Amino acid sequence: MVQDWYIVTIQALQNLWQLFLTFMPKLIGAIIVFVIGWFIALGVGKLVAKILNLIKLNQFFARGGWDEALEKAGLKADVAGFIGAICKWILVIVFLLAAVEILGFIEFASFLGQVIGWLPNVIVAVAIFVVxxxxxxxxxxxxxASVEKTxxxxxxxxxxxxxxxxxxxxILAILLQLGIVPYLIQMLFAGLVAMLAISCGLAFGLGGKETASDILDNLKKKLKGE
Structure with missing residues (x-):
């Protein structure tokens, strides 16, 4: 009886050791892939931010006075850094997916694949918000200015x-882009478009045409640095 328990225990330990030996190369490979991917993502994020700073994207937003508007809306005015951070985290998720697939975690890898597939919608949603x-x-x-003139x-x-x-x-456009309650959002979206069209029509009817022209001319001068 004691001998049987001894044999069973030895076999269990041998199987466990075999699983450990099989899993360790995968774990080491996954760690190496993720660490390399992390440094690549970090470098690409910094490179993107540096390129955008070289083309003076932040200054472009500052000239138009949009950096203040973004800060009021809760967004950091460092647009170049923000875009660089988005690029970095997209690459981090991609390399994390590669590491998870090496480990053989199929369900988690499938989840990360869905996240990556959803990221373009998130990027478009952020762009909609900034615009x-x-x-x-x-x-x-x-x-x-138009109402003040009246x-x-x-x-x-x-x-x-x-x-x-x-x-x-x-917000409605963002929710629609993200696929949240699409039918209700479409109805509200159509109603709001109609309301905005009427409001803009009234504003221009009250003498807003000249005002809009002046404001846009001033904006062009700011963007050109005049």
Whole structure:
């Protein structure tokens, strides 16, 4: 009886040791792949940020006054660094997926594959938000100046309403891009588009055409550094 238990225990330990010997090369390979991938991702992220700084992307946003608008919306004004960070983390996830596949974790690898497939939607959503912040800043100035010209008051309120309407519009577009409640979002999206079209039409009808032209001319001069 004691001998049987001894044999069973020895066989179990041998099987465990065999599994360990089989798994260790995979683990070492996965660690090497991920560590190399981490340094590559870090380098690419810094390189992208450096290139964008060389073409003066941050200065471009600063000239238009959009860095302040982004900061008010909760986004750091270092646009080049932000884009570099996105590139870095995309590569980190890609190399993590490669490491997980080496280890043979099929379900986790499948999950990471779905995350990578979803990343373009997230990037587009971020782009929509940035464009919305910039557009809201420009349109708010146009509407506020247009209403001030009519001397009916409430120029500040009108500007804030239009700005937040664009924010809501952007949020709906982002949710639609991410596939969250698509049918409801499409209905709200259509309604908001109609409302914005009417609001912009009224603003231009109240003398906003000249104001918009002046604001856009000033913006062009700022972007050119004049």
């Amino acid at each position: 919305a912040v910039i557009l809201a800043d420009i349109v708010e100035k146009i509407v506020r 001397k009916v008051g409430f120029a500040h309120i009108a500007g804030v309403i239009v700005k937040w309407s664009i924010y809501v519009f952007a």
